[in-house]
Amino acid sequence: MSRIIVLGSGAWGTAIALSLHRRGGHHVSLWAHSPEAAQEILDASENTLFLPGFPIPQEITVTGDNAAVANAEIVVSVVPSEFLRSTLARLRPHLHSGQIILSATKGVENHTFLRMTEVIAANLAEINLKLPIGAFSGPSFALEVAQGQPTAITVAFDNSKIAARLQAELSSETLRLYTSTDVIGVELGGALKNVIAIAAGVASGVGLGYNSTAALITRGIAEITRLAVACGARRETLAGLSGVGDLVLTCTGSLSRNRTVGQEMGRGRKLPEILAGLGGKVAEGVQTTRAALGLARQHSIEMPITEQMELILDEGKDPREAIKDLMLRPGKDEH
DSSP states (O other): OEEEEEEOOSHHHHHHHHHHHHHOSEEEEEEOSSHHHHHHHHHHTEETTTEEEEEOOTTSEEEOOGGGGGGOSEEEEOOOHHHHHHHHHHHGGGOOTTOEEEEOOOOBOTTTOOBHHHHHHHHHHTTTOOOOEEEEESSOOHHHHHHTOOEEEEEEOSSHHHHHHHHHHHOOSSEEEEEESOHHHHHHHHHHHHHHHHHHHHHHHTTOOHHHHHHHHHHHHHHHHHHHHHTTOOGGGGGSIIIIIHHHHHHHOTTOHHHHHHHHHHTTOOHHHHHHTTTTOOOHHHHHHHHHHHHHHHTTOOOHHHHHHHHHHHHOOOHHHHHHHHHTSOOOOOO
């Protein structure tokens, strides 16, 4: 039996905790950002704010105590990218050698353009602590994972033995894990697809059809792959679960928050109003769009779809004009 703590009581963190409990064989804790947030879940016996309708079994320890992280052998981080650095500053005094950290956040930090495993490593370096840090990503809506619907995800560590251990620890009859040593590719595939999902939503919102969505998905994976490979990823990773698999799901599924944001912008609504309507849930693609372009500029990589999404999100560009500008770009060879 392993002691596993999931950091972040949003929909995805709660779904992972429920999946681990259903698997059995572990002591599972769910950490909330405050004692008050933890108590709300305990009082309701479910996460009414982020994942209503799924009872939280008493065997799952729900806590807002920072010190609870010290008891875990495996730490699964599902903290939104914009809060990860500050959260780790609170928790790192309780982290220690012998632990394994697995990042399940699909984002890139704004301003620094760091991947989540890099943010974690930088935080640990502040206390001279070095731990195995890996990434966990793939086509996985939280609601369906909580329901126990069959889902396949990639777990990546530089050390293949640690990846294999996590595969064994987390896999179940409803959650199938594939291993990888390409942490960069798995992380960037999971993060950058959210930007393309916003674009797919915009296309839907302005009334475009399946042709347009298929084009965005295909050209989207092309620009994701260009940037990921420039950052050190393996091209084949982006053709897998954490790349094209997650991209297809997020661009086409009605449960995608990023697609929903794009769709509402395509219908003419303003970004602040849309985000306020998410009820505290996070659409990581909004932050990642800016970070992705910063990373792309560092590596001199062209990302035309991402550039147009930034203009829509940050400068209020008309979505129809953005799509027109994409279509009128100079002709290229496909490969």
